[in-house]
Amino acid sequence: MGADERGVDAMVRLLLIDDHPLVRDGLRARLGGIDGIEVVGEAGHAREALAAVEALRPTMALVDIGMKEVNGIELTLMLSQRHPELAVLILSMYDNPEYVQQAMQAGARGYVLKDAPSSEIVGAIQTVRQGGTYLSPSVTKRLFRAQEPKPLLSPRESEILACLAKGQSSKQIAEALGLSVRTVETHRQNIKRKLVIDGQAELIKYAVEHVRRYGG
Numbered sequence: 001m002g003a004d005e006r007g008v009d010a011m012v013r014l015l016l017i018d019d020h021p022l023v024r025d026g027l028r029a030r031l032g033g034i035d036g037i038e039v040v041g042e043a044g045h046a047r048e049a050l051a052a053v054e055a056l057r058p059t060m061a062l063v064d065i066g067m068k069e070v071n072g073i074e075l076t077l078m079l080s081q082r083h084p085e086l087a088v089l090i091l092s093m094y095d096n097p098e099y100v101q102q103a104m105q106a107g108a109r110g111y112v113l114k115d116a117p118s119s120e121i122v123g124a125i126q127t128v129r130q131g132g133t134y135l136s137p138s139v140t141k142r143l144f145r146a147q148e149p150k151p152l153l154s155p156r157e158s159e160i161l162a163c164l165a166k167g168q169s170s171k172q173i174a175e176a177l178g179l180s181v182r183t184v185e186t187h188r189q190n191i192k193r194k195l196v197i198d199g200q201a202e203l204i205k206y207a208v209e210h211v212r213r214y215g216g
Contacts, residue, residue: 012129015058016042017049017075018091019067023114027062027091030118037125046070046078053083060128063108065092065099073102080107087128091121095139096209110134153191160187164207 014037016024024042032039041056043049045067053061061079065072076088089110090103100111112124113136124134153161156177163173170184177184188203197203 010036010129012037012060012125013040013056013058014038014125015040015049015052015056015061017044017061017067017072018042018064019044020064023064031122031125034122036129037122046075049075050078050082053079053086058086060087060089060125062089062091062125065090065094065103073099073106076103076108077106089124089128089134095136100135100139104133111139112136113138153194157187157191157194160184161191161207164188164204167204 014031016027016039018024018027021044024044028039028042031037040058041052043052046069049061049063052058063072063076063079067075070078072090072092076090079086079088084107088108089112090108091112091114092099092103093114095113103111109128110124110133112121112134116124116136120136124136127134159177160173163176168176170181170188173179174181174184188200192198192203195203195206197206
């Protein structure tokens, strides 16, 4: 379908909001040549973003969540209150369920990760343009995982999870708990299986974020 058939209203007038100029340059390069998307401006902080929305009248804003002073969630709330017609798509390096929920409650229409391929970001923009809501697949996975009841870990597994949250290695955990390294590794595998966690890095991250609920 050509541009004339889609109509002028189908064109996304996109405002890039990120406090890193290099990130904005990269996004402009990635999205500027996409049919149906026009990057109409940039902003590096909230005050500049609010002025740009007034002056440029974008139809969508791609907002970084980790900006200083006024962060992306706070800015999203401001934009939603002042310009309810503006669709806000969060672009973030964080997939924390808490951030996602706060962003959507503030009025965001989507949440996509910065390391997503260009095709996914374009797909998110198209979904939001059509009135839908978009969440990156890994974000959706973590949201579902956060909402599901966690299986009960054994006392020993809880101890090991607490040790992992402190940054201890399997050898250090084995020495602290009087176990063999092989036994600690077996417990780590069982914890990952119960929590449906794939890799070691994700296990450590989970331990740090959630160990309190297991009494660590």
